[in-house]
Amino acid sequence: MAPTSQLVLSMAFLPEFMNKNIYSVGQVNTYIRQMFAEDFLLRELSVQGEVSNCKYHSSGHIYFTLKDAEGTLSAIMFKGNRIRGLHFPMKDGDQVVVTGGIAVYERGGTYQIYAREISLAGAGDLYAQYEQRKRELEEMGMFAPEYKKPIPKYAMRVGIVTAPTGAAVRDIIQISRRRNPFVELILFPAQVQGDGAVASIVSGIRALDALGLDVLIVGRGGGSIEDLWAFNEEEVARAVFACNTPVISAVGHETDTTICDYVADLRAPTPSAAAEQAVFSFADWQAALLSEQMMLQRQMQRRLEQCEQRVSGYAKQLGYLCPTNRLNEKRQYCLSMEQRMQQAMERLLERNKTQIALLAGRLDGLSPMKTLSQGYAYAVNGDGHGITSVGQVHVGEQVQLLLQDGRLTTTIAEIDEDVAWNSN
Numbered sequence: 001m002a003p004t005s006q007l008v009l010s011m012a013f014l015p016e017f018m019n020k021n022i023y024s025v026g027q028v029n030t031y032i033r034q035m036f037a038e039d040f041l042l043r044e045l046s047v048q049g050e051v052s053n054c055k056y057h058s059s060g061h062i063y064f065t066l067k068d069a070e071g072t073l074s075a076i077m078f079k080g081n082r083i084r085g086l087h088f089p090m091k092d093g094d095q096v097v098v099t100g101g102i103a104v105y106e107r108g109g110t111y112q113i114y115a116r117e118i119s120l121a122g123a124g125d126l127y128a129q130y131e132q133r134k135r136e137l138e139e140m141g142m143f144a145p146e147y148k149k150p151i152p153k154y155a156m157r158v159g160i161v162t163a164p165t166g167a168a169v170r171d172i173i174q175i176s177r178r179r180n181p182f183v184e185l186i187l188f189p190a191q192v193q194g195d196g197a198v199a200s201i202v203s204g205i206r207a208l209d210a211l212g213l214d215v216l217i218v219g220r221g222g223g224s225i226e227d228l229w230a231f232n233e234e235e236v237a238r239a240v241f242a243c244n245t246p247v248i249s250a251v252g253h254e255t256d257t258t259i260c261d262y263v264a265d266l267r268a269p270t271p272s273a274a275a276e277q278a279v280f281s282f283a284d285w286q287a288a289l290l291s292e293q294m295m296l297q298r299q300m301q302r303r304l305e306q307c308e309q310r311v312s313g314y315a316k317q318l319g320y321l322c323p324t325n326r327l328n329e330k331r332q333y334c335l336s337m338e339q340r341m342q343q344a345m346e347r348l349l350e351r352n353k354t355q356i357a358l359l360a361g362r363l364d365g366l367s368p369m370k371t372l373s374q375g376y377a378y379a380v381n382g383d384g385h386g387i388t389s390v391g392q393v394h395v396g397e398q399v400q401l402l403l404q405d406g407r408l409t410t411t412i413a414e415i416d417e418d419v420a421w422n423s424n
Contacts, residue, residue: 025109026106029106032104033103042103045099045102046097047073048098048121049073049096049098050068050093050094050095050096051065051090051091051095052067052072052092052093054092059079060082061077061079062076062082064076064077066096074110074111075112076114077116077118085099085115086118088120088225089222089253090118096119096121097119097121098113098117099116099118100113100115101116120225126225127225130232133232137259137263142238142241143262143263147241148266150265151215151278155183155278156183156184157184157211157213158186158213158217158279159187159188159215159217160216161208161217161218162187162271163191164189166221168219168250168271171275172250172271175276179279179280180281183279183280186211190204193220193230198235198236201218201239202236202239204218205218205243206239209243214245214246215245215246216246217248217278218264219250219271220251220252221252222256223256228252228256231249232258233259234259236259240263241263247264247265247266248267248278249264249266249267250268250269250271250273253269254270373404377401377403378402379399380399380402381399382397382400390415396411396412397411397412398410398411398412399412
């Protein structure tokens with residue numbers, strides 16, 4: 001086929017009424033696009049050829065040309081189809097089989113194949129084997145997440161099963177040394193391609209697993225599906241599944257996916273990424289340790305301050321509860337009570353003295369001796385009873401008169417009941 005702009009439209013392909021009209025370029029291109037769309041063969045076909053002018057656009061689309069000895073065909077694979085339909089890094093010179101549909105790009109007046117799937121020529125049978133083996137192992141449960149072992153965060157002994165030469169092992173060693181020079185790397189020089197590769201990889205996995213390492217990297221650099229085929233073999237998958245050491249699979253480039261990737265505990269898109277995932281950064285570890293140390297110091301400082309406050313509080317409470325302080329407090333209380341009692345007694349004595357003085361004054365006013373000292377006498381009969389009435393004595397009876405300075409005994413000579421005292 002040739003570009004649409006170079007086509008000479010045969011009148012046999014146009015309706016008879018078109019002979020009498022003039023059409024625009026866009027109308028012609030639209031008509032041709034409809035013809036392509038109605039052709040069942042062009043909707044789904046596979047074309048084999050050599051890749052040329054391969055360009056990976058920043059949008060994620062791939063533009064390239066298929067060519068052979070007889071002609072060329074423009075092709076495009078959109079980003080959405082790359083994830084499912086392209087499993088190798090396509091480049092100029094690759095012999096590929098492109099599956100998709102051919103359609104017309106109206107604006108450019110060209111037709112091209114819109115690729116939905118691209119595989120290396122001759123790899124179709126291998127890909128079919130790959131899909132079948134993948135289904136079988138998945139049904140066995142070898143891909144189940146519950147069997148995945150966690151990758152240790154701080155691995156110190158890392159095993160590597162890969163070719164002793166090549167970019168893969170150099171990248172792993174370089175990145176590991178940059179991230180943490182104290183991590184021990186143990187390399188098993190395995191054959192990763194060709195006859196004997198499967199047995200060599202299996203031997204490497206089993207040998208390093210027996211050493212009790214922290215983590216194991218199994219992989220190689222990129223290549224075609226044939227180059228990576230050893231990592232699709234069931235023997236390798238079973239060795240990875242049975243490995244007691246956590247396994248990181250790092251086979252090929254990011255777009256390459258092998259059965260080993262599904263069985264491993266973790267898949268790394270590249271060997272370099274595997275080294276990043278297996279070897280922890282010593283600088284980051286130091287920074288994290290310093291941060292934890294500072295946080296611990298702050299927490300300890302806060303705890304010490306809290307403890308000091310509690311001890312200070314306990315010291316105050318102990319001071320209150322100390323026997324000496326309690327005795328001093330009681331002694332002070334007793335002294336205070338003694339002073340209060342003494343003051344109360346003094347006040348009570350003072351009140352009693354005043355009351356006694358008042359009573360003494362009153363008693364002195366009623367004292368018989370004072371009355372006697374004023375010229376009066378106190379008369380008693382023979383029995384010693386006081387005489388207060390003339391009716392208590394009779395004539396001839398002896399009575400005693402008590403004076404201030406002595407006593408007189410006299411005999412009653414006369415009793416006169418009608419005598420009244422003259423106050424004058």
